[in-house]
Amino acid sequence: MAQEPETLYKLMVLYMLDQVNLPLTGSQLSEFFLGKEYSSWFTLQEVLQSLEESGFLSSSHVGNSTHYGITDDGRQTLTFFADEIFPSVKADMDGFIAENKFRMRSEASVTADYYRPEGGDYVVHCTIREGKSDLFSMDISVPDEAAARAMSANWKARAQSIYGYVLNNLI
Numbered sequence: 001m002a003q004e005p006e007t008l009y010k011l012m013v014l015y016m017l018d019q020v021n022l023p024l025t026g027s028q029l030s031e032f033f034l035g036k037e038y039s040s041w042f043t044l045q046e047v048l049q050s051l052e053e054s055g056f057l058s059s060s061h062v063g064n065s066t067h068y069g070i071t072d073d074g075r076q077t078l079t080f081f082a083d084e085i086f087p088s089v090k091a092d093m094d095g096f097i098a099e100n101k102f103r104m105r106s107e108a109s110v111t112a113d114y115y116r117p118e119g120g121d122y123v124v125h126c127t128i129r130e131g132k133s134d135l136f137s138m139d140i141s142v143p144d145e146a147a148a149r150a151m152s153a154n155w156k157a158r159a160q161s162i163y164g165y166v167l168n169n170l171i
Contacts, residue, residue: 009039009047011085012093014056014078017070020097022108025065032096038089067108109135112155114148122148126155128163136163 016032017024026048033039039047048068051057056074060067070078097104114124121141128136136159142148155162 005039006043006047006050008085008089009033009043010051010056011078011081012038012089013044013047013051013068014070014074015082015085015090016093016097017057017068018075018078019094020101020104022105023060023067023069024104025067025107027065028100028104028107029068031100032093036092036096065111107156110156110159112152114142114145114152116145116148124148124151124155126151126159128159136166 012033013029016029026045029048030041030044033044034041048057048059051074052059052068054073056071056077058069058071060069109129110127111129112124112126114122116122121143122145124140124142126138126140127134140151142151
């Protein structure tokens with residue numbers, strides 16, 4: 001078994017990202033690691049940072065969330081050391097993924113963020129992704145931050161119906 005707990009946590013993160021096959025947010029990873037009491041929040045953050053610095057994870061920032069994905073180097077490393085993870089730990093991770101995969105996929109595929117270009121109105125960027133491709137994306141200009149924040153918050157709940165409306169009206 002892996003000698004250092006941090007090494008085991010790194011392998012566990014890589015395993016989860018490989019199994020779910022989509023980027024996960026820091027809070028989704030925390031939900032598992034803290035919920036199952038495998039690690040503290042601080043240790044998990046150190047592990048994520050170390051994996052990213054080593055090139056085993058990639059990250060992107062969407063709104064207030066950081067999304068982590070496994071890289072090819074991370075996948076290759078996992079193939080060499082996956083046996084270092086106890087079968088019971090793998091079973092915990094597999095169970096968590098099975099119970100939460102639909103929710104995690106939905107959370108990762110529907111995103112909204114806003115920004116303010118220099119001297120202009122706020123722009124809200126709304127996206128629906130399928131895998132690594134954008135299925136639907138739109139930018140909407142709004143006059144103030146309150147409207148941008150509200151639109152970003154409402155996008156997750158209304159994305160499917162808006163997408164359906166646009167699709168039906170264009171076809």
